[in-house]
Amino acid sequence: MNKDDESFDENNLYLWGGDFVRGDIKNCVAVVLLNIKFQPTQDVALYGSLKTENIGIEKIVANIISNPYIRYVIICGEDIRGHRSGMSLRALYENGIDENHRIINAPGAIPYIENIDIDSIIRFQQQVEIINLIDVTDPVVINKTIEEHIQKKPGCFGKPFIAIRLKTVQKKTLEDTRALHSRIILTYMGKIQKRK
């Protein structure tokens, strides 16, 4: 086990969630799907769909940099009309964001990055290489590209990067009478009983 493995806590992986399927966490490829139903033949680190050019992209960046084994992000399928999320993700990788948090030269309608900081974006740019298969929908071509990149075996980038931290908070007590109806039932005799 090397130093990077020791600092790799699976509980901190992909904290923000999203519409994706997890695979082999030590695989170097992640696949971003645009308007396409596709299941890779290889056990990639993760694959899933991207819809929006703001929060959708933020989730992809945050989740990918939480796993330093991911070194290639393959974007495939037909870009989302109006949102242009695939091209906007590529623009984020190539250009970053401006002082207004807008992705520079992104073609999407509202490509704003608001929930992750500039360090997360820089880390994303350094950790991965974007493989552009936008407008490619042929599963043979996509699988071949995945296979080619897995064979490169680039290794782990380093320590995971936590872009967003979640903390469990103290619960508020339920004393609110608005929820009373959910705590009682009416019997067939018309009597009010406490719900068990």
Place this chain on the structure above:
Amino acid sequence: MIKEIPVIDADETYTIQKSLDPNGFFVIELRNDMIFVEYYKNIIKNEKIVSGDLQKIFRGVNAELLSNAILLEIEELQKDHYMYLGRELSKAEYALRTHTTYEQDC
């Protein structure tokens, strides 16, 4: 005197124009056998909602309990937004129980 009770046919005349709640929006998804509800405050630039600022994440398996938690934690939503959340959380719980997919109605 005989009491007269109005009966309301909930037909198309009750269609409400959907509008964005100025107090924010929610993203609901299923993962790890749980329902996750993300609450975002609107981010407005040039008089347009361009994204959301993530404020809280609710998680659970029960639509009723999630509804209660949201009601207690976020008190300023529009009335139709609460009703929308109730519908969506019921759908999400059904999908969770039946192991089917859930897609949020936007």
